[in-house]
Amino acid sequence: MNSYSDAFAWLVDPVHWAGPSGIPQRLLEHLGYTGLTLVIAIVIALPVGLYIGHTGRGREIVVPFTGALRALPTLGLVILLALGLGIGILPPLIALVILALPPIIAGAYSGLESVDREVVDAARSVGFTGSGVLWQVEVPLALPLIVGGIRSACLQVIATWTVAAFLPLGGLGRFLYDALPNQDYAQLLAGSILVIVLALLADGLFAIVQRLVTPRGVTAGRTADIRTKTQSPPRKDPSWLAPEKA
């Protein structure tokens, strides 16, 4: 189809590979925003998730709050904060950190809860302390799910920074927003392809990391076979655990 050859012509045109609005610069901006958002979100969310999973306390407060976030339209939250806090990177950054928290918290605490209680009890009985159980038993066994939570958050953040380029910002979303009013379909298509490739690469990378951190003999990171019911059911309804789509 013609529009595809146009898009690829646009992608390989050296004009679009140089300067402050070139592909490398936009890609770096997008990666920078995404990385910054993820780091802040992980620093906040991981301790919360580990605390909930390890102690079983605090679920009543955190779960409904994060569950309500799912229904919030991402674009609306980003724009609301932008109107409240003015232009710059800070308003969308805050909005995106908020959106990235639930999957990371969920991954951490559901990961710890997926650890067999007998294993935890066995660790205690041979003299592990509370922090020993957490760091040497629970976290290693839960790593695939913890990474899974970060993976969901990362995909959501990449997608939402694309939409957030509605504000005067950089990032790959710029190609879409610059192309839309001018009906520049070659650029529109090329920008879309760039974002999709970036998202799929990130997803693939996390899939590999998930495999690597899965301890031998642990199936927590693989598709669970529900036919063999060995786990004790979690205490409450985590229906919001599926990552939000952005």
Add this chain to the structure above:
Amino acid sequence: MNWVVTNWSQVSEYGLAHIWLSIPPIVLGFLISVPIGWVANRYRLSRGVVLTIAGILYAIPSLPLFTLLPSLIGTRILDPINVEIALTLYAVALMVRTTADALAAVSDDVKLSASAIGFGLWRRFFGVELPLAGPVLLAGLRVVSVSTVSLVTVGSVIGINSLGFFFLDGYQRAFPTEVWVGIIGTVLIALAFDVLLVLLGRWLMPWTRRQGGATRNLAVVQSETAVLR
């Protein structure tokens, strides 16, 4: 509040558009994913392949997919069908996994019993397997529903208007009230859809009514956490 009253015709118009845009992806997503989920669950190989494709599909960001579809399927960019197809794809991607897990959770003993008293494959599927998988399917469908209603707003960026229109318009006019109206409206629609689905579930699956939170099906919980894996 005053703004809502004076602009009620516009608010209700976009609200209704939002509802109409949300329904087809949810319904189609469910109908399409049941047979695919069945195939995925049937054979070990197809399970891996189908669930991997679903995972990749779900990883694609929405706005780029909206703008990519017209050139893929030859529609015009302002055609709502692009948003509908993209949202249906996400719904299927999410529902297929739930369906496969839900069907896998139906006890083999029950299936064998049904066959033993003379149920054919079709009757066994619709009379035994599907109803038993129902609670898990409902859990998945509720996630799809909330997600779809929220995602419809992104369509406004490419001119497919819903309550998301108020985000863009409110930003251009620097008028937060309008953005609030869009957000609250979207959440209310998502909530209404969720209540409807729960009621529909109780009506279709009367045996789940007495089941409290404590006796929740293990498979329901697992299917909800499965996306993280």
